[in-house]
Amino acid sequence: MSNMKTERVAFMLEKSALEAIDEWSFKKRIRTRAEVIRQLIQLGLEASQGETKKADATA
Structure with missing residues (x-):
């Protein structure tokens, strides 16, 4: 992933999700x-790619 931050994305979260993000951030x-x-997001994408590769290997 590039370190250049050129795009802005706005979205809404539930308060509980934001609290979990803040807790993870603190840890x-x-x-x-x-x-x-x-x-x-990067961790989620990497995990998803790993699952896809594992599924492809067993198919």
């Missing part, structure tokens, strides 16, 4: 919500 010592959300 990981990440200062901004934007960076936390970027990292969580």
Whole structure:
């Protein structure tokens, strides 16, 4: 993933989701919500790709 942040995305979250993001941020010592959300998206994408590769290997 490129480090260039050129696109803005606005979206709404439930309060509980935002609280969970803030908690994860605190545990990981990440200062901004934007960076936390970027990292969580990246982790989710990597996990999804791993699942796809595993499913392809068993097919």
